[in-house]
Amino acid sequence: MARPDRSGARERPGCAKALPRRCHLLVCAGCALLLVAQTVAAGDPRVARSAGEPRAAKPTVTGNLLTPVRRQLSLAFHFAQEKIQAHPGCSALFGRFGMDGAELLGRARFAEAAFETSFSKCKYGVAAYTTVGSHQIVLCPGFGGITVPGAALILIHEMLHSAGMIEKPSDPNGLTPQEINLMVKVSCDL
Numbered sequence: 001m002a003r004p005d006r007s008g009a010r011e012r013p014g015c016a017k018a019l020p021r022r023c024h025l026l027v028c029a030g031c032a033l034l035l036v037a038q039t040v041a042a043g044d045p046r047v048a049r050s051a052g053e054p055r056a057a058k059p060t061v062t063g064n065l066l067t068p069v070r071r072q073l074s075l076a077f078h079f080a081q082e083k084i085q086a087h088p089g090c091s092a093l094f095g096r097f098g099m100d101g102a103e104l105l106g107r108a109r110f111a112e113a114a115f116e117t118s119f120s121k122c123k124y125g126v127a128a129y130t131t132v133g134s135h136q137i138v139l140c141p142g143f144g145g146i147t148v149p150g151a152a153l154i155l156i157h158e159m160l161h162s163a164g165m166i167e168k169p170s171d172p173n174g175l176t177p178q179e180i181n182l183m184v185k186v187s188c189d190l
Contacts, residue, residue, distance in 0.1 A: 057081065059107035062136075065112050068144030073110055076151030081105060083152060083188040090156070090188035097163040105160050113140045127151070130158045132166055153190045157181060
């Protein structure tokens with residue numbers, strides 16, 4: 001049977017006087033401090049960078065995207081971020097242009113192909129396109145139906161155009177789209 005202590009409160013059997021209550025309060029206070037510290041650290045970009053964690057950027061979408069395209073963009077965006085950050089050869093593709101690939105990907109804006117444009121470019125199997133130096137990446141409906149690694153490869157390919165990489169046939173000295181894809185596949189381990 002529990003015995004009353006000096007304050008009149010009943011002590012739990014097998015516990016020292018008032019110790020469980022004080023310990024419980026200390027443990028609760030300690031847990032609250034840890035949760036606050038983790039929340040503050042997670043929201044502070046300086047803490048994340050100093051801890052060596054990758055930036056948690058999300059794709060910026062302008063306008064509406066079909067649901068499968070939006071879902072695939074989200075998955076491929078993060079996969080491409082990981083590949084650029086994890087593979088020195090992948091980030092070196094952007095270094096040739098004096099650019100940071102992960103930062104460039106974070107600045108990209110993604111839009112759905114307009115009907116007129118879709119008819120001319122997307123119908124030939126193109127999943128995405130951009131112009132050299134542009135941060136606007138246009139996604140075709142077919143982008144939603146390819147694998148995550150394939151979509152990440154396409155995003156990195158388009159980011160290289162944003163960085164300044166030219167492509168045949170518009171520039172006879174450029175690489176073909178297939179050569180760029182192969183270079184990205186090998187350099188980024190896709």
